Amino acid sequence: MGLMSMKERMANKKVIIIGAGITGLCSGINLRNAGYDVEIFEMHSLPGGMCTAWSKKGYTFDGCIDWLLGSSPDGFFYDMWREMGALDDSTNSVEYEIFSVTELSSGKNFVIYTDPEKLREEMLALAPEDRGEINKLIGLIKTFSGFRIASGFFGAVRMGSYWLLNLRKALMFRKLFRIDIEDYVKHYKNKELAEALIGSIDGKICAATLIMMFGFMAKKSAGYITGGSLQFAKRIEQKYISLGGKVTYNSRVKEIIVENGKATGIRLENGKEYNGGYIVSAADGYDTIYRMLKGKYTTPLIEEAYSKWALFPGTCQVSIGVARDFNNEPPNINFILKNKIIVDPKSEATRISVQIFNFDPTMAPKGKTALTLMIPADYEYWAGLRKVNRREYDKQKERIALEVVEALNARFPGLKERVEVVDFATPATYERYNNEWKGSWEGFWPNAYQIRKSLPSKLPGLSNFRMGGQWLKPGGGLPTALMEGKRICKEIQKAG
Numbered sequence: 001m002g003l004m005s006m007k008e009r010m011a012n013k014k015v016i017i018i019g020a021g022i023t024g025l026c027s028g029i030n031l032r033n034a035g036y037d038v039e040i041f042e043m044h045s046l047p048g049g050m051c052t053a054w055s056k057k058g059y060t061f062d063g064c065i066d067w068l069l070g071s072s073p074d075g076f077f078y079d080m081w082r083e084m085g086a087l088d089d090s091t092n093s094v095e096y097e098i099f100s101v102t103e104l105s106s107g108k109n110f111v112i113y114t115d116p117e118k119l120r121e122e123m124l125a126l127a128p129e130d131r132g133e134i135n136k137l138i139g140l141i142k143t144f145s146g147f148r149i150a151s152g153f154f155g156a157v158r159m160g161s162y163w164l165l166n167l168r169k170a171l172m173f174r175k176l177f178r179i180d181i182e183d184y185v186k187h188y189k190n191k192e193l194a195e196a197l198i199g200s201i202d203g204k205i206c207a208a209t210l211i212m213m214f215g216f217m218a219k220k221s222a223g224y225i226t227g228g229s230l231q232f233a234k235r236i237e238q239k240y241i242s243l244g245g246k247v248t249y250n251s252r253v254k255e256i257i258v259e260n261g262k263a264t265g266i267r268l269e270n271g272k273e274y275n276g277g278y279i280v281s282a283a284d285g286y287d288t289i290y291r292m293l294k295g296k297y298t299t300p301l302i303e304e305a306y307s308k309w310a311l312f313p314g315t316c317q318v319s320i321g322v323a324r325d326f327n328n329e330p331p332n333i334n335f336i337l338k339n340k341i342i343v344d345p346k347s348e349a350t351r352i353s354v355q356i357f358n359f360d361p362t363m364a365p366k367g368k369t370a371l372t373l374m375i376p377a378d379y380e381y382w383a384g385l386r387k388v389n390r391r392e393y394d395k396q397k398e399r400i401a402l403e404v405v406e407a408l409n410a411r412f413p414g415l416k417e418r419v420e421v422v423d424f425a426t427p428a429t430y431e432r433y434n435n436e437w438k439g440s441w442e443g444f445w446p447n448a449y450q451i452r453k454s455l456p457s458k459l460p461g462l463s464n465f466r467m468g469g470q471w472l473k474p475g476g477g478l479p480t481a482l483m484e485g486k487r488i489c490k491e492i493q494k495a496g
Contacts, residue, residue: 013037015492016266016276018253018292021049021434022478023469024282025236026084026485032243034489039274040245041266043252043283048233049434050441051478057421059321059370060363064229066332066355067213067222069479071095074221080482085239086232087225094359095223100332102199103351110196111330114217116141127190137211140173144215176207180448183207199334199351206451209475224331226360252435256281256292256465263465278464278492282484285455285471286437297459309450309474311440314379314427316343316397318404320371321421326358326412335411341403344396346378352407368420373404379427379439386428397424437471446475457491466491 013036017024020042028038046052053062070077071093081087099112110126113119120138124131176184182203185194201210216222225232237247256279257265265275281288286306289298334353341349355372357363363370385393401422409416427439444450455472459465468484470476 014039014276015278015280016041016274018256018266018279018281018288019049019283019469020044020047020237020247020249021282021469022051022233022236022481023484023488024049024280025233025240026482027280027282027468027488028240028245028485029084029236029243030485030489031492032240032245034493036278036492038240038245039276040240040247041251041253041268041274042247042249043435044433045249046230046233047237047247048230050430050436051229051233051481052433053228053230054423056319056423057321058365059319059368059421060228061317061319061321061370061372061423062228062230062357062363063317063425065225065232065478067096067099067217068093068225069216069222070482071223071225072221074216074219077479077482078221080486084482084485085235085242088235091235092226093223094226095220096217096331098330099217100200100334100353101330102196103333103335104192104195104199105336106192108192110192110200112200114214114220114222116145116214116218119214123193126196127188127193130188130190130193133187136172140176140211141214141218144173144211145218173208173211176211177452178448179207180204181207181210183448184210204445204447206446206448206475208451209446224359227362228360253283253292255294256288258293258296258462261461262463278466278495280466280468280488280492282467282469282488284435284437285443285467285469287435288467289459293459293462297462299456299460301453302455305444305453305455310445310447311438312442312445312476314347314377314382314439315374315441316377316382316400316427317425318373318375318401319423319425320373320405320408320419321364321368322371322415323368323418323420324415325367326356326369329356329358331356331359333411337407338410339403339407341375341400341407343375343400344378344381346381347376349375352404354408371408375400375404377427379431382426383428383431383439386426393426393428397426400424442476443470444474444476450474457488464495 015031015036015038017027017040020040024040028040031038051064053060070081096114099114102110111122116138123134184207185197188194252269253266254269255267256263263279265273267273332355336351352373352375357370401424405416405419430436430439430441451474457467466488468488470480473480
């Protein structure tokens with residue numbers, strides 16, 4: 001009996017993780033530190049999932065990090081990223097002074113400064129009649145920038161005390177969780193200021209995210225990590241491996257093996273099976289629930305989410321390598337197109353945002369620059385077209401890429417002749433590359449209705465199993481993945 005109990009305890013120490021994205025890797029690190037035997041199975045050949053980048057003709061095009069919570073010391077996220085190996089003494093962060101410039105329909109430019117006082121001046125210059133609302137916004141940003149997230153009982157007490165001392169602003173902040181930005185800007189009399197905020201961020205995102213984003217930027221801990229997303233992910237992978245963790249790449253999981261209501265292992269597409277005391281899926285949420293588990297373990301909330309909740313909208317990423325520098329340009333420019341771009345039957349672009357990687361010398365050869373742009377796209381169209389007519393699929397990608405280059409050339413005269421490489425990714429690319437459901441690169445959309453919800457990590461009727469990652473919490477993102485890794489470990493430890 002004692003011998004069997006020991007075997008059972010040893011078996012329970014083996015954890016299998018599906019997916020080597022940031023959630024999977026962070027879970028692996030925490031579990032290895034807790035003494036578990038961990039193996040990650042990843043369908044791709046690289047770590048990071050959607051936290052990735054790719055190279056063409058000497059240029060590196062980034063697919064993830066624009067700004068990272070915890071890019072520099074903030075007392076919480078930064079320390080956690082260092083624990084995961086993502087940041088160390090050799091990494092550098094670029095803390096923006098200007099985050100973006102948005103061109104307005106009047107022809108004026110609106111600058112998003114990360115310094116709250118400079119942002120206040122910019123807003124007042126545009127809309128002096130909205131001084132009261134502007135001062136409220138800046139006050140909230142400054143209050144949030146002074147907030148320090150902390151863990152543990154005493155940390156919770158300190159956080160509670162901070163908001164009690166700032167109770168009025170805490171109540172204002174709470175109200176913003178119940179409306180989207182497009183509703184929030186209705187408070188402003190000046191329509192240009194409303195246009196500026198919606199053009200700079202997104203009108204259909206929960207208004208509270210505006211405060212959180214600007215607050216972290218104000219404390220200089222929402223910057224860009226030099227080297228980009230793939231190198232960021234690889235550092236986490238190396239930390240995990242250094243602790244004795246194992247990753248098996250090019251291994252797509254076909255099925256999670258369940259015996260008597262207990263997850264006991266996985267079966268790969270090549271037929272191989274692996275057993276574990278605990279199974280963790282840090283992979284696509286829909287794929288996990290409805291394919292790997294055959295839809296047998298759901299709840300009404302899960303069914304509602306995957307049938308009704310809004311997703312991050314489909315996008316095409318156009319990446320361009322240009323043989324010139326952009327030294328005097330801000331890192332992000334959002335401008336109105338002279339001629340709209342018809343992306344597909346359901347999508348068009350009337351303005352585009354371009355990220356200019358002039359702040360990261362590792363992204364292009366000296367004197368040259370990598371640019372990336374995101375434009376709206378319909379998943380059903382692009383996935384269907386790729387499946388039935390690859391020639392037309394490639395033709396449409398080429399057409400749009402040329403129109404984007406023409407639009408950039410109108411904004412930056414002479415650019416067209418200096419373009420050396422163009423890369424085009426569609427929603428079908430995200431699905432193919434990372435198995436993202438409906439090509440949604442960051443899961444469920446963080447609007448005011450959804451941002452306050454979360455899906456269960458433990459599924460009904462299924463023991464020894466946990467889910468983790470961005471599909472559990474609308475808004476997703478790297479901070480979610482980071483914290484999910486710690487949560488998963490704690491839950492497994494608690495379950496024994």
